[in-house]
Amino acid sequence: MPFEPTDSDDEEAGRPSPASNPSPNVPVATVTRLALYLRELQQLQRSGQQRIQSSAIAKRLGLNDSLVRRDLSCFGQFGQRGVGYSIVGLTKAIQAILGTDRSWNVILIGSGNLGRALSGYRGFNQQGFRLVGVFDSDPSKIGTKLGTITVSPLEELESTVEREKVELAILAVPASSAAIVAQRLEDAGVTGILNFAPVTVRSPGSGLTVVDVDLAVELQRLAFAVVNSRG
Amino acid sequence: MPFEPTDSDDEEAGRPSPASNPSPNVPVATVTRLALYLRELQQLQRSGQQRIQSSAIAKRLGLNDSLVRRDLSCFGQFGQRGVGYSIVGLTKAIQAILGTDRSWNVILIGSGNLGRALSGYRGFNQQGFRLVGVFDSDPSKIGTKLGTITVSPLEELESTVEREKVELAILAVPASSAAIVAQRLEDAGVTGILNFAPVTVRSPGSGLTVVDVDLAVELQRLAFAVVNSRG
């Protein structure tokens, strides 16, 4: 049961949605917050707690409690009036919404500094993302190990995507090659890219979804906020 | 230096008009987009181009051209009607807005996988961020080198912040220690934190500014977008 985010933005440049997409009503920022709710819920679950209220979730994240309820209500009714939410139940519900109630096969392109760090990032595995391949175009990198995974030549990208039914790719290559690799990923059948390259990698009318993370942009956001927070 | 947006009549001589206030009329998303405009402008500058139009910037980023002009107009008038924007001039203007027209001393806490990758990230230096220290609490890490910088014990954090006049910190420590380290950073006088730890590092009423980057959250956003784009 697909939900469609409305097009606008919060903490990132607006992504264009060129074509028509069904059912609006889900703010993009809501999706980010759901992932944060999930993070808090999983932490609470570890602490053994059973129930939680929207106000408590909101407080932990510095949000308005009404916003938490509104975000959830985009997808259904998960709470009990006068009581709150079951932590286990809400955890599962949000995972189903986000699509992480199953595992995703992911490949990583680029075994430089950032690629190495990302390949070992525990948070990915914990949310059901399985790294099934790492690729690099640099011959000197081929055959080296990143944790348990051996770096493969870029030539094997397409066959791996097909064999492992890879849907998501993490792009951690230099800006200069990002566009070409992204095109190759799309042609190979990958439907989502998490792009760390500081360039626009967005095909106009395709079915490819891109989420951008530009670390320098984040630091610039921080600089602006610091400069503009001193009265 | 902060900017005061529109509202009042504040056009004297076509110069950007700075002021002494936080930013009331500046959408949060505008700041992120400004950093993206800057990225594109710097790329254009390298290609030798001299002028650019809002429509061309917009096209490169998949945005509406009116939005580009509106974003810029929050801070002044930087273009010429009928002509466009000087690439060099607009680059400098955006850097002044973001606060990256000078250099910032930054420290990094955490020399794990992610910390190592971040310490070598070229994009930071390119935008005027100078890494002046790396800290870790793990004794086995102390004294090891990350590029040209030697990892120092956490005990030296405060003295380094003072000596180097450090304003920004990049937090790349495990979730379990993030809150304590963040508090220490604030007490030491750091005013901005780029937080990679998957926990809320919130300071209630303090002057501390935090920008969060949770890599697992980004991948979940991607999963949601992929699941909800088919149909």
Next chain:
DNA sequence: ATATGTGAAAAGTTTCACAGCC
């Protein structure tokens, strides 16, 4: 008594459309 879910209001952001200047 307490907390959800949601219509309606408020606040915020983007797009339209065009005056003004090149």
Next chain:
DNA sequence: GGCTGTGAAACTTTTCACATAT
């Protein structure tokens, strides 16, 4: 002809406030 800058409209998101359920 061209393009910027911006008032006003359109649209989106958040908050308020309260009916509804336990």
